[in-house]
Amino acid sequence: xxxxxxxxxAAPAELRVTSMFAVPVxxxxxxxxxxxxxxxxxxxxxxxxxxxxxxxxxxxxxAIEPSASVSVDIDLALEPGTAPQSVTHRIEYSVPIxxxx
Numbered sequence: 242x243x244x245x246x247x248x249x250x251a252a253p254a255e256l257r258v259t260s261m262f263a264v265p266v267x268x269x270x271x272x273x274x275x276x277x278x279x280x281x282x283x284x285x286x287x288x289x290x291x292x293x294x295x296x297x298x299x300x301x302x303x304a305i306e307p308s309a310s311v312s313v314d315i316d317l318a319l320e321p322g323t324a325p326q327s328v329t330h331r332i333e334y335s336v337p338i339x340x341x342x
Contacts, residue, residue: 256313256330260305268293268303270333273317275325282317289313305334
């Protein structure tokens with residue numbers, strides 16, 4: 242996730258996302274929250290696709306194959322000295338409707 246804001250410091254991280262579905266799923270957004278639930282940043286669309294890669298070939302993707310994992314690179318811009326001790330991630334994705342029929 243890249244959020245470019247003047248005079249802020251980047252806190253890079255790599256998030257591994259594994260699909261437990263029997264069909265491919267598509268990542269639609271990743272939101273980062275501090276321990277109190279405050280949203281620190283969100284990425285979606287082409288920015289999410291550019292930061293999401295397959296593990297072996299490192300090719301950009303938003304689709305996760307069945308039982309596969311991807312890497313989501315996150316660069317979160319924060320004011321100096323404000324980085325929380327921990328964060329949580331809300332991962333949103335879409336599953337083909339046919340998988341529930």
